[in-house]
Structure formats: structure tokens, C-alpha cells
Amino acid sequence: MKVSMVIPTYWGRPKNVGRLPGDAIFDHPTPLDEDGTLGRTLRSLEILKNKDFDLHIIVVPTSREIYSEAYERVKRIVQENTPSGIETHLFGLDDVENLKAKFPGFDEILKLQGYSDVRNMCVISPHLRGAEVIIFIDDDEVFEDPEFVDKALEFIGEERSGSEIWAKAGYYLQPDGDYMLKKDFRPWMKYWNQYEAMNEAFRNYIGSPGRLKVTPFVFGGNMVLHKEVFTKIPFDPQVPRGEDIDYLINARFFGYKFFIDTKLSIKHLPPPKPHPIWLQLRVDFERFTIEREKLNRQEKIWGIFEVKPKELDPYPGVFLKDDLEEKMFRASEILALEYLADGRGEDAKECLENMKIAHEKSFLKGNPFENMIELQRKWVELMDLIEQNR
DSSP: OOEEEEEEEEEESOTTTOOOTTOOOOSSOEETTSOOSHHHHHHHGGGOSOOOSEEEEEEEESSGGGHHHHHHHHHHHHHHHSOTTOOEEEEOHHHHHHHHHHSTTOTTTSOOSSHHHHHHHHHHHHHHTTOSEEEEEOTTEEOOOTTHHHHHHTTTTOEETTEEOSEEEEEEEOTTSOSSOOOOOOGGGGTSOHHHHHHHHHHHHTSSSSSEEEOSOOOTTEEEEEHHHHTTOOOOTTOSSOHHHHHHHHHHHTTOOEEEEEEEEEEEOOOOOOSOHHHHHHHHHHHHHHHHHHHHTOOOOTTOOOOOGGGGTTTTGGGSSTTHHHHHHHHHHHHHHHHHHTTOHHHHHHHHHHHHHHHHOTTOOSOHHHHHHHHHHHHHHHHHHHHHTO
């Protein structure tokens, strides 16, 4: 069984420049004048007992202008930090352009502009080299378990709870070694209770007895997909973030369930997010709205399975109900008052803009369910073409 491990790495302009209008938005891209966290992740590969995989590094710049410099920096980091004996491939914008030339008509898939696009490239790069199983890792993580790869591959293809295991996920250990999120309470969180819902889900699934169980959530930086799934289900570029949980929902439409493996953990050490809270709320509201629309606008199609919001409780299900807009209104209202109290008038205005966006939903483009069904059809076509022309 050919196994690939894939790590996307995000790069932005030098720190003194920051983000410019038109640059892609990612949580914490590494400035070009810093080394970032990728080297630390690569060095931690040394601890793994099983290194029988090839490694794919996806180079993701926030702008085409900085791509060449970002690629060279990543190349140097990979050369200096990857343990010997691991076959390593870099994949970037030039490779995307080559694929567009080779397979015309797939421009909506072949790009590196958002998280879903990046994850799709995390599939395509290994698929180009015949991968049967892909292990997804992020560049702000550290391996601490020597048995990680063997645990990741364990049970793949076996049957549990009436379903074959083609997709599974581990979980993140926080810097303190616990899997629970620890966030200081702020008044706006009373209504946008994301961390509370996530911790409830973690207790129910990670903290409960049993190693494998069907899960409503998944961690994109600790995920294992078999060819049976990744050649059939794409990540959906309609979704601005939270592409991992959205992938879980899309997989369920087509009859595939994710399992959480309570023995498969990785240390998560992310740098601080540079974006303001109002922007994080906005993007989360957009993705939950799109996912809710997918669920609400499901159609009876042969081979497509109905997915109900309650199946995804407590998280993300709590944000896929009818009160999503009210949650956004209340949280934005209170956050705006906090900003005003701190003298941050412009940030308060953005909270008001969030309330407007929650009402108008102008970001919705057509029918998200139909869009996803069409995307899936094209994805299968592209996967077949790649395999035939490998």
C-alpha cells in the first residue's frame, strides 16, 4: 500500500509589509523574512518508527508576487530539516499551471487561493504519484508519538459500526498536552459558543471509552484518507474555511463516514492569528451558512444520502440550525460594544457590517448543494484523467 504524507505550508509578505489588498487570507502565513514552523515539523519526523511514505510539501503563497521567493525558502527549509531517507516532493503554483495546461476545463479546482483549494492540491500531488492512502498534517504541528504512522494506517479498509473505514481522523494536543480548548471567556462568546460546543464534542468523542467511533467533526491537520474516498470527494471551494468539517459533510452525502481514532494525536503549536475577532466571526458565519444551505437544500438523488443537522451535534451541528443569524447578530452586537469601549471605532463598524452580512447573505452563490454535486462530478473526472495519464 503506497502511503503519502502531505503538509501545506503558507507564506506571506515580509513582516514589515504585512497583508496587502487582494492577498489570500490564511490564519497565520509565515512572513518571508522569518523561518516559521515548517522546519520544526519536519525535524519531528525523525521520531517516527515507520517512515515508509513519501512526503509532499504544498507551497502556498498569499500572492503570486512572492511565490518564487517562498518556494526557494521552503526548498531550503526542506533540505536542511527533513530526515534522510524520506522521498520528498515540492508542489506549488507552477505545478498548478502545468496541470491546467495538461487538463483544461478544471480551473475551478486547480488553484491555491483558499483552504479548500489547498486541500485539493494535498490530494492531487500524492495522486499524481499513485498514493493509495494520504496522511494530512499541518506545518504548525509536532510529532511526539513514534507509532503515529502505524496508528494512522491501522483499521483503514476494515469494517466498524456497519461501515468500512476509508476516512478517519486523530486529534490535536494543545500546548499544555490536553485536547480541550482553553479560551478566556468574553461576553460575545455567550451567543457565539463555538469553543463550548467544540469542547463538548471533544468530551463526547475523544474523551469517551472506545478507540474508534463515527464522528461529526474532523481535524484537517490529522486526517487519513484512502483512495476510495479521496478520488470521489473533493474539498469544496465555496467554503472559505472549516474545509475539514465541510469535507466530512460532503463525504456523508456520498455514504462515507469519518471515524475518530482516540489513540491518534499530534501536538498543535500554532502561532497567534493576526486577524481580528470580527473577521474570524465573519468567515465562520459564511462557512456555517453555506453548510446549512447544503443540508437544507438536499435533493433526493440516487446514490446521495440524506444528512440531518442533528447528526452533526454538538459540533458543528449547533451552528447549522435556524438560530445561526441570531447568534451572529448577538455576538457582533456585544463585540461592537467591547470595541467601542476600547476606542476601536473601525473594528466596531466591521461588527455592524457582520450584522448586515448575516441579514443579506450576499456571499451565497446559487444553490450550494447543487454546486457541490456538480463539483464532485468534475472531481471524479479529473481524478480519473490523472490516473490514466500518470
